[in-house]
Amino acid sequence: MHMKLFFIVVLLILPTQAAKKKSRNIYYLGTKDEANPKYLRQFQVNISKARDSMNILVEFGQDVRDMWLTVGVGLWQRSNKNFRSIFSYDIDLCDTLKRIKSSKIEVLKVWLSNLFKYGNLSTDCPFYKSVYLFRNFKFDKDSIPTYIPAGKYQTHLCGYRKKMDGSKDIVVSSYLTYELK
Numbered sequence: 001m002h003m004k005l006f007f008i009v010v011l012l013i014l015p016t017q018a019a020k021k022k023s024r025n026i027y028y029l030g031t032k033d034e035a036n037p038k039y040l041r042q043f044q045v046n047i048s049k050a051r052d053s054m055n056i057l058v059e060f061g062q063d064v065r066d067m068w069l070t071v072g073v074g075l076w077q078r079s080n081k082n083f084r085s086i087f088s089y090d091i092d093l094c095d096t097l098k099r100i101k102s103s104k105i106e107v108l109k110v111w112l113s114n115l116f117k118y119g120n121l122s123t124d125c126p127f128y129k130s131v132y133l134f135r136n137f138k139f140d141k142d143s144i145p146t147y148i149p150a151g152k153y154q155t156h157l158c159g160y161r162k163k164m165d166g167s168k169d170i171v172v173s174s175y176l177t178y179e180l181k
């Protein structure tokens with residue numbers, strides 16, 4: 001099976017703890033972020049010294065009533081010094097948050113509830129004009145599927161609004177590089 005397809009199937013079907021295997025540790029290596037000043041007054045991501053958590057500050061400069069989210073995960077390939085895409089997903093974030101309890105995408109449910117646990121951002125839309133802080137945010141051990149191999153990864157998160165003509169009006173784009181051990 002194609003590797004990307006394999007990961008999508010696995011991530012969508014299996015609960016995060018498919019087997020009682022030893023869970024992985026995650027180390028944050030760096031981020032590269034771009035925030036659209038039209039929507040975000042501030043966007044800061046600071047990685048802790050121990051590289052095991054992050055402080056994230058987001059300030060919305062206006063209320064945002066609709067948001068889409070693209071999530072892409074790439075695995076580092078030593079051979080061609082590149083991240084090869086293993087997973088990508090495009091969701092209507094506001095709609096997903098509304099139906100999160102009944103969502104069949106187990107891993108998305110776990111990741112989103114993990115995210116909201118560390119911050120004071122409302123768990124559904126709209127996101128009101130305000131400052132939000134995620135303190136010592138980390139992916140909890142049981143939110144990292146044990147069947148994901150160790151290695152260096154990059155996750156691209158892109159929050160955007162859909163324009164009338166279908167093009168993307170990017171709110172924030174963030175590349176997070178980390179290592180699973």
Ligand SMILES: *[C@@H]1O[C@H](CO)[C@@H](O)[C@H](O)[C@H]1NC(C)=O
Pocket residue numbers: 044045046055056057
């Ligand atoms: C991130 O670090 C900078 C520089 O030390 C600091 O000014 C800022 O308040 C920090 N932001 C967060 C969200 O921790």
Ligand SMILES: *[C@@H]1O[C@H](CO)[C@@H](O)[C@H](O)[C@H]1NC(C)=O
Pocket residue numbers: 120130131132133
């Ligand atoms: C979220 O927390 C930050 C830091 O404690 C605070 O400044 C901000 O007002 C809070 N935002 C909301 C909407 O409660």
